[in-house]
Amino acid sequence: YGTPLRITATASSGLAAFTFAVISGPATVSGGGQLTFTGIGAVVVQVSQSGNGNYAPASAQQTITVSAATPFLGVGSSLNPSVYGQSITLSAYMSSGPTGTVTFYDGGSPIGTGTLSGYGIATYATGALTAGTHSITAGWTTNSANYNSTTSLNTLSQVVKQAVPVIIWGAPSAIVYGTALSA
Numbered sequence: 001y002g003t004p005l006r007i008t009a010t011a012s013s014g015l016a017a018f019t020f021a022v023i024s025g026p027a028t029v030s031g032g033g034q035l036t037f038t039g040i041g042a043v044v045v046q047v048s049q050s051g052n053g054n055y056a057p058a059s060a061q062q063t064i065t066v067s068a069a070t071p072f073l074g075v076g077s078s079l080n081p082s083v084y085g086q087s088i089t090l091s092a093y094m095s096s097g098p099t100g101t102v103t104f105y106d107g108g109s110p111i112g113t114g115t116l117s118g119y120g121i122a123t124y125a126t127g128a129l130t131a132g133t134h135s136i137t138a139g140w141t142t143n144s145a146n147y148n149s150t151t152s153l154n155t156l157s158q159v160v161k162q163a164v165p166v167i168i169w170g171a172p173s174a175i176v177y178g179t180a181l182s183a
Contacts, residue, residue, distance in 0.1 A: 001040050001069040001146045002097055007033035007062075009047045015055055021046050023061060040066045040146055070148040071095040075104070075138040081159035087127040092138040092152065094120040100143045106134050116140075134158040 007029070009018045020029045023046050026039030035045065043064045051057040071094050078089040092102040094116060101113045102122035106129070114122030122138075136156040142149045175181070 001037055001066055003037075003069075005035040005037075005064070007035060007045060007047065009033075009049075009060075015049055015052060019048050021048070025064075026066065027064075035064075037066050040068050042066075068142075068146055068148045069097070070150050071098050071140070073102070073138055073140055073150050073152045074154055075136055075152040075156050077136070077156055077158055080156070081161055082129070083161050084129075084131045084163040085127055086163075087125055088129070088158070089123050089125045090114075090136060090138075090156075090158075092116075092122045092140075094122070094140060096120050098140060098142075098144070098147050100140065102138050102140050105137045105139065108135075108137075129158065129160045131160050131162045134160065
């Protein structure tokens with residue numbers, strides 16, 4: 001599904017151009033033999049030639065099986081390495097066509113979801129990753145017979161560095177020599 005296909009046929013010289021038609025199945029064909037698949041299943045295409053004074057009209061059929069496509073899915077980060085508590089945006093990039101939501105995983109456990117845009121991008125912002133290295137992947141569950149569910153082809157190693165705490169200490173008041181100090 002989604003693969004462009006152009007039908008070609010070869011005839012004896014002197015014959016008129018071919019005509020193509022979809023006899024059955026989820027597809028359409030343009031005059032130039034360009035097939036556009038509208039779903040999965042068996043597509044029967046017929047090519048015909050009208051003949052001339054020397055050749056009789058002829059036609060032939062071909063069956064093409066269209067199966068569900070497995071879309072490409074990749075995952076990336078807006079900031080790597082990051083610092084504990086810092087917000088980052090995880091992004092999933094999917095080949096065009098599929099819709100719905102992508103789930104982001106940290107070491108196989110789901111941490112959030114993002115909705116695919118018209119450009120095949122889903123995002124999830126988080127500042128909750130602990131210090132250390134996280135194995136981030138993404139997965140998409142099909143919502144169409146035309147596509148198979150898929151997981152990201154890559155694993156993102158998101159490094160989160162320890163934060164440096166800020167200590168605020170007010171200016172001390174003046175004291176007299178010999179005064180006992182307390183907390």
